[in-house]
Amino acid sequence: MSHTPHALAEEFPEKASKISALKETDAHFAKLVAEYGEVNVLVHRAETRLDTLSQEQEEHLRKKRSHLKDHIWQHLK
Numbered sequence: 467m468s469h470t471p472h473a474l475a476e477e478f479p480e481k482a483s484k485i486s487a488l489k490e491t492d493a494h495f496a497k498l499v500a501e502y503g504e505v506n507v508l509v510h511r512a513e514t515r516l517d518t519l520s521q522e523q524e525e526h527l528r529k530k531r532s533h534l535k536d537h538i539w540q541h542l543k
Contacts, residue, residue, distance in 0.1 A: 470510045474502060477535065481542045488541060495541050502534040 475482050488495040509531055511517040512524045519527070 470507055472506050472509070472531070474499060474535075474538065478539070478542060484542055485538075492541070495538070498534060498538050498541070502531065502538060505531045505534060 474485055478485065485499065489499055490496075505527055508517070509524070509527045512519045512527065
């Protein structure tokens, strides 16, 4: 299994226990985390050329990942 960069545990290592707890108690937060993970994998696959996407598609995914990460951070603060 390959390592996918930008996982939430890497992005917010000091918040790992809070992420885990919120996933258990907040359905909206759990959905955000799941969506972030899915988008992050798609970005990684595009960046490593496992999937061929247009530059616009790849940029859209990066922006979506960034937006989700910002939204998750708002919950963690």
